[in-house]
Amino acid sequence: MSKLLEELASDDVELIRLEQIKVSTSYELLISPRLGKFARYKPAGVTIDTSRIDNHTLPARLYIRKEDSMNLLRAAQENYSGQLKQDLSSKDPEKIKTTFTTITAETLAEPRGATLEGLTRIIESMIESFLRDPKIMLNLINMASSDKYDTTIHCTNACILTLACCLRSQFPREITISAGKGAIVHDIGKTEEGFQQDLIHSESRLTDLQYEAMRSHTDRGYRVLSNSGITDGVITQAVYQHHEKLDGSGYPRGLSGTNVSIPGRVIALVNFYDRMTYGGVIVPRKGGGFFRRKHGKKEALQKIARDVAAGALDRDLFKEFIQLIRQ
Numbered sequence: 001m002s003k004l005l006e007e008l009a010s011d012d013v014e015l016i017r018l019e020q021i022k023v024s025t026s027y028e029l030l031i032s033p034r035l036g037k038f039a040r041y042k043p044a045g046v047t048i049d050t051s052r053i054d055n056h057t058l059p060a061r062l063y064i065r066k067e068d069s070m071n072l073l074r075a076a077q078e079n080y081s082g083q084l085k086q087d088l089s090s091k092d093p094e095k096i097k098t099t100f101t102t103i104t105a106e107t108l109a110e111p112r113g114a115t116l117e118g119l120t121r122i123i124e125s126m127i128e129s130f131l132r133d134p135k136i137m138l139n140l141i142n143m144a145s146s147d148k149y150d151t152t153i154h155c156t157n158a159c160i161l162t163l164a165c166c167l168r169s170q171f172p173r174e175i176t177i178s179a180g181k182g183a184i185v186h187d188i189g190k191t192e193e194g195f196q197q198d199l200i201h202s203e204s205r206l207t208d209l210q211y212e213a214m215r216s217h218t219d220r221g222y223r224v225l226s227n228s229g230i231t232d233g234v235i236t237q238a239v240y241q242h243h244e245k246l247d248g249s250g251y252p253r254g255l256s257g258t259n260v261s262i263p264g265r266v267i268a269l270v271n272f273y274d275r276m277t278y279g280g281v282i283v284p285r286k287g288g289g290f291f292r293r294k295h296g297k298k299e300a301l302q303k304i305a306r307d308v309a310a311g312a313l314d315r316d317l318f319k320e321f322i323q324l325i326r327q
């Protein structure tokens with residue numbers, strides 16, 4: 001067994017993820033043979049053969065010294081940002097979506113200030129290619145997502161739709177970028193440890209208690225961002241306001257009218273659309289009981305139109321959104 005590094009305690013190290021292992025050449029990696037004790041797994045300068053990730057022949061948990069963690073985070077972002085650029089120039093929607101989903105997963109796993117800062121360049125490259133070739137954007141919007149609902153994919157979809165909606169509405173570039181970041185993390189409260197995952201996949205109507213637990217994700221998400229020191233108001237509003245309705249019937253605060261920010265309104269709209277078309281809606285089953293049914297584009301737009309007519313969702317944004325979806 002490797003020699004224990006006695007100077008290291010749990011507070012001095014961080015667990016790393018697969019995407020980070022791929023770019024860990026310049027860093028020493030550690031294992032934990034005993035609780036709270038660490039030993040060197042590999043010195044800096046040694047590359048881990050990535051086939052070992054696929055073969056599952058790496059230790060289940062690898063750690064890095066805390067002082068190296070920020071650099072490793074940046075190296076990983078650099079890596080998939082480069083990958084995304086390649087995918088965007090290939091114009092292959094499958095490739096773009098796969099890489100972008102990895103980016104979402106990594107952001108949700110480590111929502112630090114630096115992670116969100118690094119997203120700027122990534123979202124900018126998405127915007128550039130959407131403007132250069134709107135077909136790429138439309139292909140991504142129209143692409144079917146995996147059968148099984150997954151929060152990471154939903155947040156990825158929400159980001160693509162948010163960027164498209166902001167571009168169509170000709171919002172300033174800075175707002176568009178922040179709203180895109182906000183969409184990526186809008187449901188981060190659902191990925192938090194204390195959140196009941198079974199609520200997301202429930203096949204029946206939620207009880208009042210369960211609904212209350214479900215609604216907690218906006219507060220949870222807001223807390224995660226504040227604890228990470230994320231202060232960009234557009235991002236925090238996206239997380240905190242994406243279930244608010246303009247008529248005051250939403251949650252968590254029942255805000256109404258102009259108290260709901262523009263990015264909050266955009267994400268409320270695209271979130272609702274993706275929840276219906278990808279997540280599905282609980283509906284009664286003939287003969288009793290309930291089941292989750294995905295809505296088609298048309299049906300989802302009709303439901304949104306009803307909410308717009310009732311004054312719950314933004315009319316001007318919907319006008320642009322409907323054009324976008326019908327293309």
Ligand SMILES: [Fe+2]
Pocket residue numbers: 186187217242243271
């Ligand atoms: Fe949500």
Ligand SMILES: [Fe+2]
Pocket residue numbers: 154186187271
């Ligand atoms: Fe959502």
